[in-house]
Amino acid sequence: DQQVKQNSPSLSVQEGRISILNCDYTNSMFDYFLWYKKYPAEGPTFLISISSIKDKNEDGRFTVFLNKSAKHLSLHIVPSQPGDSAVYFCAASEWNNDMRFGAGTRLTVKP
Amino acid sequence: NAGVTQTPKFRVLKTGQSMTLLCAQDMNHEYMYWYRQDPGMGLRLIHYSVGEGTTAKGEVPDGYNVSRLKKQNFLLGLESAAPSQTSVYFCASNPTGRNQPQHFGDGTRLSIL
Numbered sequence: 001d002q003q004v005k006q007n008s009p010s011l012s013v014q015e016g017r018i019s020i021l022n023c024d025y026t027n028s029m030f031d032y033f034l035w036y037k038k039y040p041a042e043g044p045t046f047l048i049s050i051s052s053i054k055d056k057n058e059d060g061r062f063t064v065f066l067n068k069s070a071k072h073l074s075l076h077i078v079p080s081q082p083g084d085s086a087v088y089f090c091a092a093s094e095w096n097n098d099m100r101f102g103a104g105t106r107l108t109v110k111p
Numbered sequence: 112n113a114g115v116t117q118t119p120k121f122r123v124l125k126t127g128q129s130m131t132l133l134c135a136q137d138m139n140h141e142y143m144y145w146y147r148q149d150p151g152m153g154l155r156l157i158h159y160s161v162g163e164g165t166t167a168k169g170e171v172p173d174g175y176n177v178s179r180l181k182k183q184n185f186l187l188g189l190e191s192a193a194p195s196q197t198s199v200y201f202c203a204s205n206p207t208g209r210n211q212p213q214h215f216g217d218g219t220r221l222s223i224l
Contacts (some may be wrong), residue, residue: 043201043215076224093210098169101153
């Protein structure tokens with residue numbers, strides 16, 4: 001029972017353009033959402049998060065949007081750079097409970 | 112500044128063998144976690160610990176045991192390895208709680224024949 005779903009296994013974008021990665025969840029009790037980035041042969045690294053009391057959080061080139069009514073969040077990367085090529089995991093949790101991860105989306109940014 | 116270190120990085124086992132994966136963190140974090148990652152699936156929590164001497168089950172605990180005798184170390188044991196346990200295992204830690212950002216190790220790739 002996957003409570004967090006990333007329906008696009010891969011995404012290819014041209015350098016300088018916007019990358020939009022999507023994530024859907026089923027558990028309405030989730031109140032904290034995170035994005036992790038993973039390079040090959042390395043562990044995931046935390047990228048950005050958002051609480052359910054907000055609908056947007058921005059950190060430099062990275063912005064996460066949360067639509068609670070649709071149970072959907074997205075990560076926008078603008079402008080995309082070749083170094084952003086990685087697997088991106090969406091994760092969600094409810095307070096004091098286990099974090100649930102999506103299966104990941106592989107982003108390729110072409111020069 | 113090592114962060115989270117996992118040992119070994121790769122291992123091949125035969126069915127029925129046992130082994131222990133070691134996770135060490137030097138950040139004085141209270142919380143530690145073991146996950147497995149399989150193709151097409153997200154990371155799934157096996158066991159976790161909220162402090163030295165404590166352990167608890169996660170989403171997929173069957174076939175694994177853990178111990179946290181020292182705050183900096185979290186061990187994951189497979190008593191009798193099965194092919195279904197072929198996976199990449201990640202250890203993580205964080206200072207404040209289960210739903211906060213976690214620091215991950217680089218993973219252990221385990222194959223069971």
